[in-house]
Amino acid sequence: MWNQGGYSESSMAGGYTQSPGGFASPALSQGGEKKGRTRANQIIPCTVSQLMSASQADESFRVGDVDVAQVTIVGVIRSTDKSMTNIQYKVDDMTGAPMDVKQWVDTEDQSVDSTVLPPGTYVKVSGNLRSFQNHRSVVAFSVRPLEDMNEITSHMLEVVQAHMALSKPQTMSGAGGGMSSSAMPMSRPTMGGMDGNVGGYAGANDMTNNGLSANQNQVLCLIRSCPEPQGISIQELKKRLGSMSIAVIKQAVEFLSNEGHIFSTIDEDHYKSTDSDD
Amino acid sequence: MASLLDASKPRINCSMLSQHIGRGVCFVGRVEKVHPTGKTFSVSDGEGKSATVELNEPLEEELSGIVEVIGMVSSKGVITTTTYNILREDKGIPFDLELYNEALKVIHDFPQHYPFEVAASG
Numbered sequence: 237m238w239n240q241g242g243y244s245e246s247s248m249a250g251g252y253t254q255s256p257g258g259f260a261s262p263a264l265s266q267g268g269e270k271k272g273r274t275r276a277n278q279i280i281p282c283t284v285s286q287l288m289s290a291s292q293a294d295e296s297f298r299v300g301d302v303d304v305a306q307v308t309i310v311g312v313i314r315s316t317d318k319s320m321t322n323i324q325y326k327v328d329d330m331t332g333a334p335m336d337v338k339q340w341v342d343t344e345d346q347s348v349d350s351t352v353l354p355p356g357t358y359v360k361v362s363g364n365l366r367s368f369q370n371h372r373s374v375v376a377f378s379v380r381p382l383e384d385m386n387e388i389t390s391h392m393l394e395v396v397q398a399h400m401a402l403s404k405p406q407t408m409s410g411a412g413g414g415m416s417s418s419a420m421p422m423s424r425p426t427m428g429g430m431d432g433n434v435g436g437y438a439g440a441n442d443m444t445n446n447g448l449s450a451n452q453n454q455v456l457c458l459i460r461s462c463p464e465p466q467g468i469s470i471q472e473l474k475k476r477l478g479s480m481s482i483a484v485i486k487q488a489v490e491f492l493s494n495e496g497h498i499f500s501t502i503d504e505d506h507y508k509s510t511d512s513d514d
Numbered sequence: 515m516a517s518l519l520d521a522s523k524p525r526i527n528c529s530m531l532s533q534h535i536g537r538g539v540c541f542v543g544r545v546e547k548v549h550p551t552g553k554t555f556s557v558s559d560g561e562g563k564s565a566t567v568e569l570n571e572p573l574e575e576e577l578s579g580i581v582e583v584i585g586m587v588s589s590k591g592v593i594t595t596t597t598y599n600i601l602r603e604d605k606g607i608p609f610d611l612e613l614y615n616e617a618l619k620v621i622h623d624f625p626q627h628y629p630f631e632v633a634a635s636g
Contacts, residue, residue: 285629285631300627330630331630331631332522333521383605385603386607392525392617396627
């Protein structure tokens with residue numbers, strides 16, 4: 237009985253001993269092990285904007301250099317919608333439109349009825365990022381109202397710290413984004429608003445084995461992919477790399493030029509790659 | 515004005531008001547003086563600077579303590595409120611406004627790790 241009709245795959249004893257990840261089919265468990273290097277082990281503080289711009293490969297998400305699966309967000313409830321099986325919240329952390337948060341309800345438990353949190357409540361949501369038909373949401377295993385509003389402050393700091401600590405360390409000379417951004421603290425003149433393209437190019441060309449930092453690689457990739465004979469301009473690079481400041485881009489360009497990866501063309505603002513793909 | 519809530523509302527203090535004119539923002543501060551009409555009040559940020567907040571409807575409650583105002587910055591640096599939320603300190607834990615101000619500086623120093631815009635995902 238236990239071995240008939242696929243039941244053996246989901247049976248408890250058999251499942252655990254044969255597939256360490258608990259996945260049903262062998263194919264999936266292979267993929268799970270490969271992808272599971274850092275994924276399921278960490279819960280990462282994030283902003284809603286990061287979750288919405290995260291790049292997606294199959295079932296896994298990436299914010300810049302950081303794999304995210306389990307996340308925490310801190311925000312205020314804007315609306316609630318209760319159904320028989322779940323409670324849906326829209327949680328706003330100011331970084332973008334409110335995020336859909338779904339919390340499953342134990343239909344057997346009558347006391348759950350009174351636990352729908354009202355709009356205006358600040359909460360800390362812990363759960364998994366999901367994408368369904370291009371729509372992002374968080375399936376929460378915990379939605380806890382804040383009692384200490386200083387958790388808003390600590391979450392802001394934790395987000396920056398976690399993403400900074402988990403991002404690939406900058407190599408080589410100081411052309412890395414981390415060092416430059418600390419050298420230009422409050423100088424973010426609003427050129428039509430703040431931009432933060434954290435989800436950007438991650439995973440497109442993972443060539444950090446070549447000794448270049450993530451920023452330098454992004455710049456080099458863009459320069460390489462430009463088909464124009466006069467190359468790509470610094471202004472165009474800035475447009476395409478929203479999160480990188482002009483100073484960081486220029487530093488990367490200078491480094492790449494010194495190393496011989498790129499050369500200037502019609503003027504000091506236009507560059508082509510020395511080994512372009514044409 | 516509900517659309518303002520559906521966009522990003524950068525957290526700012528008074529020094530950053532001028533850089534966000536015409537934009538939706540989120541301002542957290544301590545309520546200072548409430549105008550007798552109840553339609554405007556002043557708030558101070560973690561650096562001790564003050565800003566003016568205007569409401570569409572007069573206040574229906576006593577406003578004091580720490581408030582989080584979401585609204586648009588006018589050309590005069592006044593915040594016209596879309597919605598506001600009182601950060602309750604009734605659990606006996608005071609909100610550290612100065613520390614919040616430090617956190618503001620951090621998130622503005624590192625916009626790549628705390629973005630206030632949703633980038634188009636590839």
